[in-house]
Amino acid sequence: MKSLLYSLPFLTLFTTMGAEPRNVLFIAVDDLRPDIGCYGVEAAKTPNIDRLAGEGIVFERAYCQQAVCSPSRSSILTGRRPDATKVYDLDTHFRAALPDCVTLPQHFKANGYHTAGLGKIEHHGFEDGASWSEPRWFASGYLVQADPDDWTKQSATRFEGVPGEYANPLSPEEGKKRANGKVKTGPAFEVSPKSDDELPDGATAAEAVKRIGELKTKGEPFFLAVGFVKPHLPFVAPKKYWDLHDPAAIPGPAIETLPEGTDPFVGHTNGELHSYVGVPEGNPIPDEFARSLRHGYYACVSYIDAQVGRLLDALEKNGLAENTVVVLWGDHGWQLGDHGLWHKHTNFELATRAPLIVKAPGFDSAGGKCAAPVEFVDVYPTLADLCGLAVPSRLDGSSLRPYLENPATPMIKPAISQYPRSSKDHGGQLMGYSIRDERWRATFWRKRGTGEIGYIELYDESNDPAETANLANKAEHASVLSHLQGFLPPVGTDEAPPKSPKPSRSQKPGAPKFDPNEPRDVRYDRLYPGQAKLTEDQYLAGQGGDKAAAKERFAKLDKDGDGFVTRDEFIGGGKSK
Numbered sequence: 001m002k003s004l005l006y007s008l009p010f011l012t013l014f015t016t017m018g019a020e021p022r023n024v025l026f027i028a029v030d031d032l033r034p035d036i037g038c039y040g041v042e043a044a045k046t047p048n049i050d051r052l053a054g055e056g057i058v059f060e061r062a063y064c065q066q067a068v069c070s071p072s073r074s075s076i077l078t079g080r081r082p083d084a085t086k087v088y089d090l091d092t093h094f095r096a097a098l099p100d101c102v103t104l105p106q107h108f109k110a111n112g113y114h115t116a117g118l119g120k121i122e123h124h125g126f127e128d129g130a131s132w133s134e135p136r137w138f139a140s141g142y143l144v145q146a147d148p149d150d151w152t153k154q155s156a157t158r159f160e161g162v163p164g165e166y167a168n169p170l171s172p173e174e175g176k177k178r179a180n181g182k183v184k185t186g187p188a189f190e191v192s193p194k195s196d197d198e199l200p201d202g203a204t205a206a207e208a209v210k211r212i213g214e215l216k217t218k219g220e221p222f223f224l225a226v227g228f229v230k231p232h233l234p235f236v237a238p239k240k241y242w243d244l245h246d247p248a249a250i251p252g253p254a255i256e257t258l259p260e261g262t263d264p265f266v267g268h269t270n271g272e273l274h275s276y277v278g279v280p281e282g283n284p285i286p287d288e289f290a291r292s293l294r295h296g297y298y299a300c301v302s303y304i305d306a307q308v309g310r311l312l313d314a315l316e317k318n319g320l321a322e323n324t325v326v327v328l329w330g331d332h333g334w335q336l337g338d339h340g341l342w343h344k345h346t347n348f349e350l351a352t353r354a355p356l357i358v359k360a361p362g363f364d365s366a367g368g369k370c371a372a373p374v375e376f377v378d379v380y381p382t383l384a385d386l387c388g389l390a391v392p393s394r395l396d397g398s399s400l401r402p403y404l405e406n407p408a409t410p411m412i413k414p415a416i417s418q419y420p421r422s423s424k425d426h427g428g429q430l431m432g433y434s435i436r437d438e439r440w441r442a443t444f445w446r447k448r449g450t451g452e453i454g455y456i457e458l459y460d461e462s463n464d465p466a467e468t469a470n471l472a473n474k475a476e477h478a479s480v481l482s483h484l485q486g487f488l489p490p491v492g493t494d495e496a497p498p499k500s501p502k503p504s505r506s507q508k509p510g511a512p513k514f515d516p517n518e519p520r521d522v523r524y525d526r527l528y529p530g531q532a533k534l535t536e537d538q539y540l541a542g543q544g545g546d547k548a549a550a551k552e553r554f555a556k557l558d559k560d561g562d563g564f565v566t567r568d569e570f571i572g573g574g575k576s577k
């Protein structure tokens with residue numbers, strides 16, 4: 001508390017506003033593209049997020065730093081671009097390159113806040129102990145404490161959580177057979193017979209509501225991060241949210257092929273989608289299946305919207321709505337068949353553009369919309385600024401306060417996203433830097449480690465928002481390109497990351513070492529006390545080491561292929577009788 005009280009901006013804020021410290025509710029939604037009512041997508045059916053938007057500012061052109069989970073989240077949490085975090089993939093922790101960085105929640109913690117994270121905030125397995133005042137909470141039934149001085153040392157405590165999300169998981173053998181070695185235990189979507197709270201996000205919302213009530217009485221300001229995992233694949237949502245939507249009313253893509261004049265290496269082959277059981281082989285995805293996927297995505301968005309509503313209600317009920325900054329963000333955009341692509345993993349507008357809504361007390365701009373491009377690295381300095389904390393100097397973004405004061409404020413800087421790719425035809429290992437200003441998106445595919453540009457895309461987002469044509473070769477746009485090229489980072493900033501150490505998670509601190517001679521019934525009861533059978537997630541939770549190998553063991557142990565490993569199957573060790 002001390003550093004907070006002596007911090008000058010904090011004092012200034014409170015003396016001028018006579019206010020209490022502001023809390024932060026930080027809502028992360030996995031894979032949410034801005035198909036939300038307040039973004040003009042009426043088919044979305046999102047009354048609660050729209051309510052938040054009516055009390056805050058909608059950033060209509062907010063862009064992630066890299067359109068995939070861990071790189072994007074690492075940038076939000078550290079306020080640094082992927083070239084600084086060196087997180088370009090799902091295997092690297094930002095502390096490998098930035099061991100001493102002070103994350104957004106850690107900064108609040110250092111300023112007297114109680115910081116807590118529920119659900120997916122960091123990428124799974126990359127929980128950061130220094131960021132939080134308490135263990136990270138997961139609906140699957142885990143409290144994970146990562147060592148504040150060494151994130152790779154993690155210990156997990158079990159509680160009774162919700163089981164795996166599928167009501168009808170398919171056999172892992174089927175998953176293996178259909179999915180090219182990648183084991184998924186179920187289909188890409190499911191109309192779930194479960195209730196909201198029998199699925200992970202409803203359980204997370206219920207826990208958050210409870211925590212908000214508890215935090216109110218704690219006597220410290222709080223930074224509560226709540227991470228929802230839908231609408232990430234698989235699209236599993238309770239039936240009532242599917243029933244909200246008529247699939248015929250959900251808009252389809254404006255273009256189902258890559259832009260004219262664009263080399264296919266900038267896209268991908270929908271590998272993430274194809275890893276689910278039952279997805280038709282090859283591309284394009286057949287229309288009827290595509291319609292079901294879009295239906296499932298919209299159902300999941302409405303399901304999440306309902307959970308967001310519970311959090312907003314809890315703030316109001318506890319009298320906290322007036323002094324809590326609420327920020328809602330999706331970690332990146334999503335292609336729902338647009339350009340023939342599914343999921344994220346590109347530099348296109350639909351993959352890089354994500355929702356960002358900020359509600360802050362004390363501004364007259366409630367209900368406003370900001371059209372200027374902004375970036376996710378701006379979130380950290382914005383929240384520090386809005387709560388009267390010093391804004392650390394080594395951040396890559398800047399506070400969005402000018403837009404909260406006046407949403408019509410013109411663009412301060414273009415938004416820069418990036419994505420690594422390799423292309424033999426265009427120079428080998430490339431980093432695609434995509435510069436977005438008010439009108440243009442220019443993507444420069446630069447050879448990593450050199451300044452040589454291997455390939456360029458240019459889209460006129462004002463006159464061709466669906467990105468149907470690459471204009472980079474049109475002579476009349478040469479000056480636009482050279483202007484935007486001036487925003488590229490210095491050559492060499494995309495050097496390969498240092499290798500990240502792997503986390504080791506002990507079930508309990510001081511748990512005994514693995515003993516190959518331990519009888520299997522004793523081992524089962526030690527690892528999974530009181531559980532009659534296990535979903536894959538529950539099984540994996542008790543297994544250290546190589547996750548892919550553990551998944552293979554699960555498939556082998558599940559002799560009857562019902563998607564569960566019973567105690568007897570575990571004891572049988574996967575051997576034929």
Ligand SMILES: [Ca+2]
Pocket residue numbers: 030031068069232331332
């Ligand atoms: Ca994601």
